[in-house]
Amino acid sequence: MTVxxxxxxxxxxxxxxxxxxxxxxxxxxxxxxxxLYLDFSSCSxxxxxxxxxxxxxxxxATRDVVTIHFNSLPPGVExxxxxxxxxxYYGYGPCIDTYGTCVKYSMFNPNDSIGFKDYxxxxxFAKHSLPNMSDxxxxxxxxxxxxxxxxxxxxxxxxxxxxxxxxFPQSGxxxxxxxxxxxxxxxxxxxxxxxxxSDVDAIDWGTQxxxxxxxxxxxxxxxxxxxxxxxxxxxxxxxxxSGDGCWTSSASGVTKNRMASKFQGSIVxxxxxxxxxxxxxxxxxxEQKDIF
Amino acid sequence: xxxxxxxxxxKDVIGGDSALSTDAGIVLFDTMVKAxxxxxxxxxSFKNIKLMTSAFLNAAIGQLYSKYTSEYLNQKLIIKDIQxxxxxxxxxVIERAKDYFKDEEKVSKIIDEEI
Numbered sequence: 001m002t003v004x005x006x007x008x009x010x011x012x013x014x015x016x017x018x019x020x021x022x023x024x025x026x027x028x029x030x031x032x033x034x035x036l037y038l039d040f041s042s043c044s045x046x047x048x049x050x051x052x053x054x055x056x057x058x059x060x061a062t063r064d065v066v067t068i069h070f071n072s073l074p075p076g077v078e079x080x081x082x083x084x085x086x087x088x089y090y091g092y093g094p095c096i097d098t099y100g101t102c103v104k105y106s107m108f109n110p111n112d113s114i115g116f117k118d119y120x121x122x123x124x125f126a127k128h129s130l131p132n133m134s135d136x137x138x139x140x141x142x143x144x145x146x147x148x149x150x151x152x153x154x155x156x157x158x159x160x161x162x163x164x165x166x167x168f169p170q171s172g173x174x175x176x177x178x179x180x181x182x183x184x185x186x187x188x189x190x191x192x193x194x195x196x197x198s199d200v201d202a203i204d205w206g207t208q209x210x211x212x213x214x215x216x217x218x219x220x221x222x223x224x225x226x227x228x229x230x231x232x233x234x235x236x237x238x239x240x241x242s243g244d245g246c247w248t249s250s251a252s253g254v255t256k257n258r259m260a261s262k263f264q265g266s267i268v269x270x271x272x273x274x275x276x277x278x279x280x281x282x283x284x285x286x287e288q289k290d291i292f
Numbered sequence: 293x294x295x296x297x298x299x300x301x302x303k304d305v306i307g308g309d310s311a312l313s314t315d316a317g318i319v320l321f322d323t324m325v326k327a328x329x330x331x332x333x334x335x336x337s338f339k340n341i342k343l344m345t346s347a348f349l350n351a352a353i354g355q356l357y358s359k360y361t362s363e364y365l366n367q368k369l370i371i372k373d374i375q376x377x378x379x380x381x382x383x384x385v386i387e388r389a390k391d392y393f394k395d396e397e398k399v400s401k402i403i404d405e406e407i
Contacts, residue, residue, distance in 0.1 A: 147346060
């Protein structure tokens with residue numbers, strides 16, 4: 001069987017772009033010993049951090065012995081996807097990241113938090129194009145990204161987690177995306193609650209401070225809360241796609257949308273405002289006695 | 293007999309300067325439990341720990357509330373050399389753990405399962 005999938009317009013970090021990836025995942029999910037043609041002839045731009053969910057989809061296909069074909073890649077798209085080394089997994093050569101704005105596409109075992117930490121320190125925080133940030137802000141950004149990675153491993157039930165990032169100097173943002181094809185938020189949460197929720201309401205439930213599907217002796221529930229609290233101060237954004245749910249938290253509040261296709265797994269896109277000059281080093285001096 | 297005082301160096305116990313994973317947190321938790329079983333008073337030093345997640349702290353510190361009360365921990369456990377931003381996270385983890393374990397049935401069940 002052959003599947004042809006056309007990306008049209010610009011595929012960005014928005015409802016439309018995530019919907020395109022969910023549609024692709026849905027169409028590619030049952031392929032086996034088949035051919036998958038990705039047609040970029042009508043695609044003018046593809047935001048490079050979205051290599052993470054695209055890679056998750058294509059890696060699963062490759063493991064099901066599906067042959068991937070890239071057709072009519074626009075030069076700009078091909079260049080950026082060679083710079084971040086995504087296309088090197090599909091036979092293309094690498095390309096020098098002249099401006100140091102790419103955070104290399106990579107995949108990890110979800111238990112390899114130290115390897116992931118080394119990756120973001122080398123690929124992200126060593127970039128000369130990153131603006132000067134206080135040590136406190138840098139530390140907080142590292143910890144929040146690692147927190148999302150750790151949560152993905154704990155809840156997704158997958159053996160691979162896919163990551164990629166891109167710095168957009170003109171708009172002053174850094175988008176970093178973590179994707180997996182494991183259980184959806186709703187798979188975990190509806191099972192835990194014993195009631196049926198919509199996919200986007202399940203994401204919303206999972207992002208509340210005191211909510212966690214964790215059972216047993218180790219409490220949970222702080223990972224996303226920490227991230228959301230920080231990004232609201234940073235004027236950044238978090239987008240979570242899982243099932244047909246598309247959930248966004250930004251300075252203007254939370255928006256919840258339903259996509260036409262379901263993404264079996266989750267995509268977490270973290271957008272940092274890299275023009276932030278706030279010093280996050282110390283918030284409050286806390287008494288360290290009797291803290292329990 | 294007075295309780296023995298011990299210092300546990302987090303960096304040494306987890307084998308590095310990044311306290312990130314739940315698994316690393318469990319290793320630290322197990323070490324503290326060994327000390328408490330011997331009635332020791334523990335100084336837990338975070339010296340030279342550069343990065344720390346709440347996932348780690350949930351497993352290392354939050355999990356203590358499945359076995360011990362606030363009163364016990366205030367008497368037996370001292371947190372040292374922790375960066376202020378990490379202390380913020382630790383306080384959130386502690387709040388969360390207290391809430392999580394306030395259900396006595398949940399604590400009893402966990403203890404029964406261990407027995």
